[in-house]
Amino acid sequence: MEDNLYSIGKVEEICKITKKALRYYDKKDILSPDKVANESGYRYYSKKTLLSVPMIKYYKQSGFKLEEMRAFLKGTTYDFFHKSFTRKIDELKALEREINLKIRSVKDWDDLIVEAQMVIENNVSDVAIKYIDNRTLTFLCQDFKYDYMDSIINIGFTNYIDSINNAITGPVIICFPSFKDKMNGKCNKMKIMQETILKCKEELSIEFGGWMAAACYHIGSHETINETYKKIKKWTEEHGYICSEESYERYVTDYWTTKNEDKFVTEILIRISRKK
Template sequence: MKNKFSIGEMAKLHNTTIKTLRYYDEIDLLKPIYTNRDNGYRYYSTEQFEHLNTIQYLKELGFALKDIKRHLEQRNIDDFLKLLEEQKRITEEKIKELTRIKDRFQNRIKDIKLAREVKEVGFPFIKKLAERRIVRLMDTISSEPELEVSLRRLENQANKNSSIFIGGVGLTVGIDDIVNHKFDEYNSIFNILEKEDIQSSFVTTLAEGMYACIFYNGNHSDSPAYYRYLLKYIHDNGFEVSGDSIERTIIDHYISGNKKDYLTEIQIPIKC
């Protein structure tokens, strides 16, 4: 038929699928110009090419099909401008979120690369740390299952997706337990936040100051021996523990199958 294109030809010409065109017909978004009553074959005309191009263009911009349909039915400039403004706003929010995600990935990459360069493993040292924003959940944690449950609670509290959350998670041991050499129980779990991360009542900070630190090849279960070693170092040098310790595994079994690669850091705030 002259100037008529089958649904298959229409799909091929516009780089879409027959299934998609059938769906557009069902929802009255793009109906064939002619349907054969005997066999149900659908046919389209060149006059409908621009109609389909508009649908595809608006879809690519992120518009919902219901909004596209409403615009094509009304074809109102003011309404279309409102649609564009709203989609622009949504797009800007997505860009901000993707930028935050990219920064988290970049910080995690930097973390792991720096960890691989650590030479003084197992030896205490002092360093000054800037204030760090965290979201923190106060919770008693004394086993791996309890840690996993607390992590889920922390993620829910911060309203974050776990796949994005990975990397900045740490644990703390209360100052009283540290002083009494009790290292088998944590009093909180936290996640280090980026500069433009969440704003909520759960956000607090890790104080700026001097910290006695130690890296070791192992995970949380190996920490007690290193706490004792670090506390001896603090005592021998005339320092005083001034707050909860910070313990963070940087490389674990999720990153490397080689236990020699595991790396955890303990940081204990001190008064000099």
């Protein structure tokens, strides 16, 4: 200390802030020393100047950049404070929405990985009747050429989502107009569907679910998925159910997650009703 001035080392000790940071703040005209010794170049700070450090830490905690807090530290009007704080609140709310979107995207994908792990570990491959919860999805009708990788990692659908300023999450679901045509290699149309994170316009949405389905997981390559269709067809006939024409393939894990096709997990859903 020199005549009630604190050396940069003492400021570091008292305020728990590095010398590097103090020098950077000086360079940016945020916090400058009160005195710089001519010969040694040592920096000295007054107690009043030190009291700006907690303010800098608080503004930094609140998300303000150094350039934004410069006016606050030098002194300004209440109106300037209010306008600056209002802009920062709007900016942080937008950032919050973006972070929440990312959290949901990762969480939904992780849920699918856990589901696939449990299906594979327990070899869940029996046909079951289940209720499909109703949800609203966005969709795009496309041609189908039995190129599963191109259909699931779908450039056209990705571009479509971008064009409507939305984001998607959860599993890709593809609806085929006739599961019998699908099995016989005659299907040439499909409807790709996925849940959007942001609210979608009604004309861009489709209702999915709200009905009972014969469901069965297919473990392995999509090229052998007909085996599971045959299993569902046989099971429903034996148990007195009528299958609708449409089928849905819900891709739990696929090319997005693994290169090992033996580890692909696809859930086939066919809407059913009881024979009268």
